[in-house]
Structure formats: C-alpha cells, structure tokens
Amino acid sequence: MSTNERIWEVFRQEDEGDPMVHAGNVNAPDEELAMHYAREFYGRRGESHRLWIVARDAVTELDDPDLLKPPFDRSHKKPGGYIIKHKLEAAKQRAASEAGE
Amino acid sequence: MTDLDAATRDALAELLLAVADDEFVIGFWDSEWTGIAPMLEEDVATSSIAQDEIGHARALYELLAEVTDDDADRIAYGREPDAYRHAALLNHRRGDWAFSVARRYLYETADAVRLATLARSSHEPLAQLAGKMRREETYHLLHAEAWLRRLADGPPDVRDRLADALRQLWTDAQQLFAPLGGEELLVTAGILPQPMAAMHAAWTARVRPAVEPIAGQLPDASPAADGRMARSDDFRWLHGEFTMVAAGDEATARW
Numbered sequence: 001m002s003t004n005e006r007i008w009e010v011f012r013q014e015d016e017g018d019p020m021v022h023a024g025n026v027n028a029p030d031e032e033l034a035m036h037y038a039r040e041f042y043g044r045r046g047e048s049h050r051l052w053i054v055a056r057d058a059v060t061e062l063d064d065p066d067l068l069k070p071p072f073d074r075s076h077k078k079p080g081g082y083i084i085k086h087k088l089e090a091a092k093q094r095a096a097s098e099a100g101e
Numbered sequence: 102m103t104d105l106d107a108a109t110r111d112a113l114a115e116l117l118l119a120v121a122d123d124e125f126v127i128g129f130w131d132s133e134w135t136g137i138a139p140m141l142e143e144d145v146a147t148s149s150i151a152q153d154e155i156g157h158a159r160a161l162y163e164l165l166a167e168v169t170d171d172d173a174d175r176i177a178y179g180r181e182p183d184a185y186r187h188a189a190l191l192n193h194r195r196g197d198w199a200f201s202v203a204r205r206y207l208y209e210t211a212d213a214v215r216l217a218t219l220a221r222s223s224h225e226p227l228a229q230l231a232g233k234m235r236r237e238e239t240y241h242l243l244h245a246e247a248w249l250r251r252l253a254d255g256p257p258d259v260r261d262r263l264a265d266a267l268r269q270l271w272t273d274a275q276q277l278f279a280p281l282g283g284e285e286l287l288v289t290a291g292i293l294p295q296p297m298a299a300m301h302a303a304w305t306a307r308v309r310p311a312v313e314p315i316a317g318q319l320p321d322a323s324p325a326a327d328g329r330m331a332r333s334d335d336f337r338w339l340h341g342e343f344t345m346v347a348a349g350d351e352a353t354a355r356w
Contacts, residue, residue: 005140026142032247037142039240040149 008034009059011052012042020052031055109290112283113224114169115186116293118176119281119329120215121161122187125177126336127208128154129343133195150241157234164226178347182332182340189273192333196266199259202248203266207274207308209242214304215277223291253315260315267316276328278304297324 005027011020023042028034031053038053062068075081105113131151138144162173190208195201216238219231252263278301287293301324313319 027140028142029251033142033251036146036240036244036247040146041142044149 004029006030006034007056008038009054009056010038010042011054012048013050014047015049018049020050023048023051025056105290108283109286109292110168112281112286113227113292114165115281115283116287117161117165117168117227119186119188119279120219121158121165121176122185122329123191123208123212123277124154124161125158126185126187126191126339127204128152128158129339130191130193130195131201131205134201139198146244150244153237153241157237160230160234164230167226174347178344182337185332185336185340186329187336188276188279188329189331190270190277192273192331192336193270194335194338197262199252199262200266200269202245202252203263204270204274205241205245206249206312207267207270208277209238209245210308210311211274211277211304212238213242214300214307218294218300221294223294227292249311249315264316267312268319271312271316271319272322275301275322275324278324279328280324280326 006029007025008028008031009025010023012023013020026034026037026041028037034053034055038051042048043051128151131147131154134151135144135148138147158177159173162176165171165176166173190204193200193204196204213235216231216235220228220235222228222231249263252259254260255263278297280297281287281293284293284296288296309319
C-alpha cells in the first residue's frame with residue numbers, strides 16, 4: 001500500500017459562507033480513499049460543512065524569496081510605510097480654521 | 102408496544118435481535134484491526150466504522166429492551182455464546198485484510214437492502230432507527246466498495262486472496278437473510294415490509310454480478326433455517342473478549 005500513497009491537503013469550511021481553512025493532510029492511494037479519510041479526520045464529529053481535498057502535487061507552490069521577500073525597501077507598498085500623522089493634523093487644523101471663518 | 106399480540110411481539114424481538122447481533126459482532130471483529138490496519142488513515146477509518154456498528158447495535162438492543170422489558174446491556178453482554186443470533190457470516194475471525202474487506206462488502210451490501218426495507222416498517226421506532234442508520238451505512242458501503250475494487254484491481258496475489266475469501270464466505274453470507282420463526286406475522290403486520298426471501302433475491306441480483314468477475318462462478322446457495330443458529334469456536338473466543346469487562350469482578354478489578 002505504501003508504494004503509491006499520495007498526500008492530500010484538506011481544507012474545511014465550518015459553515016456555509018465561511019472561508020475554507022487549511023485543516024491538515026492525509027495519506028491515501030487515490031482520490032476516493034482520500035475523501036473517506038478526510039471525512040474521518042476532519043468531518044466525523046460534525047465539525048465541517050464542506051471539505052476540499054486537493055492532491056498536494058496538484059498545488060502550484062511559490063516560495064522563491066527573490067519574488068516574495070525582495071531585498072529593497074518595500075515599505076511604500078504598505079499603509080504603514082507612509083508617515084501621515086503630521087499631514088492629518090495639518091489637514092484638521094486647516095479644516096477647523098476654514099470652518100471658523 | 103401494547104397494540105401487538107404476544108406472538109407478533111416475539112417475532113419482532115427475534116428480528117431486532119438478529120439485526121442487532123449482526124451489527125454488534127461485525128463491529129467487534131472489525132475493531133480487531135485497530136492499531137494494525139494497512140495504514141494510519143485506514144486504521145482510523147476502520148475503527149470508526151466498527152464503532153458506528155456497535156453504536157447501531159446499542160440502539161437496536163435498546164429498542165429490543167423496550168419490546169421485551171429487558172436491559173440493553175444485559176442483552177448485549179449477559180448471554181451465553183449459543184444465545185447470539187448473528188448470521189453465520191460473522192462466525193469467522195478477522196482473517197487477513199482481504200478477508201475483512203470481502204466480509205465487509207458482503208455485509209454492507211446486504212445491510213443496505215435490509216435497512217431500505219426496515220425504513221418502511223410499520224413499527225415506527227424501527228422505521229426511524231433504520232432511516233438514521235442508513236445515513237451512516239451509505240458511507241460504510243462506499244468505503245467497502247472502494248476497497249473491494251482496489252484489491253480486485255491489485256496484483257495477482259492480492260486478487261487471489263480476495264477471491265478466496267469471497268468463495269469461502271459466500272454460503273455463510275446468504276444466512277444474513279435466514280428466515281425468521283415468526284416472519285409471516287411480521288410481514289402481515291407490515292413490521293417487515295417484505296419477506297427475507299425477497300430481500301435475498303434483491304441482494305443476490307446486485308452482488309453476484311459484482312463478485313463473480315473476481316471470484317469466478319459461485320455456487321447456488323440459499324438462506325437456511327439454521328443460518329443464525331450455529332456458533333463457532335472463533336465466535337466463542339470473541340465472546341470471551343467482549344464480555345471480559347462486563348463479566349469481571351468490580352471488587353477485585355485493578356485499572
């Protein structure tokens with residue numbers, strides 16, 4: 001049995017409309033048994049509304065640090081990368097003085 | 102239960118006991134795989150299915166206890182081996198994996214026919230319970246079918262083991278539809294919506310075409326009047342295992 005086992009990643013949804021969350025994985029030789037095992041491991045206590053069972057080798061993986069963690073400063077791509085506190089204060093003061101006119 | 106005459110009530114008790122003992126004994130046999138199934142995932146699945154079967158047996162024993170004014174635990178654990186009424190199919194010990202798969206397949210297909218019938222029973226508590234059991238047994242059957250196909254499509258030695266097991270179990274599997282003493286009364290009352298013989302015909306029509314390509318031509322075999330009566334040494338051993346705790350002396354037991 002162990003020669004042709006594959007790993008299947010299992011995602012579960014607790015209720016309709018909830019996000020699919022990674023639950024874990026199971027070993028199984030084929031899709032049919034993967035479904036049974038996913039049900040036993042991640043659904044038998046009534047805790048799941050829906051399961052997605054995906055062969056791990058069907059997943060396209062990206063973990064290249066050059067692409068995901070580029071070496072240069074990327075703070076301008078995050079909201080926190082802008083220091084806007086003083087701009088906000090200036091804008092508030094301007095608005096207050098305009099209202100007072 | 103007061104609306105049933107004594108003879109019909111006895112017949113209902115006989116029916117409930119037969120189905121309950123089948124579920125109870127196959128549950129205990131398959132629980133013998135816990136820890137040693139072919140892979141971890143299958144270990145969990147098999148154990149969980151075995152547990153489901155014992156759960157079904159418990160519900161049936163409780164129903165029976167209401168009919169006979171008895172106690173479910175006493176019925177389950179308080180009888181001598183010869184008083185059990187499971188079909189001859191369940192007299193065999195666990196065997197190898199192919200043997201257990203062959204037995205589960207024969208059992209689950211028969212159980213599906215039986216539950217479809219009992220879900221239409223005029224005895225309302227039985228109809229309701231059968232309906233609930235069917236929802237779980239659907240999955241059990243899918244699991245058994247997946248393994249049957251898998252072993253049938255496996256290497257020659259695997260296929261041979263499966264074929265041997267199917268041939269060895271075929272006659273005893275018929276006994277799941279062994280006639281009951283009070284069967285006519287049950288059919289008349291609608292408690293059993295169709296006779297065992299009709300269920301047997303439906304099961305055979307489905308199962309023969311599925312297993313003969315694997316096992317070769319199987320002999321003509323019919324349910325026998327004593328198909329639920331004979332008890333094997335294998336079963337006497339299992340009985341000793343599953344009654345061990347109930348029979349133990351609480352005063353001296355150490356946990």
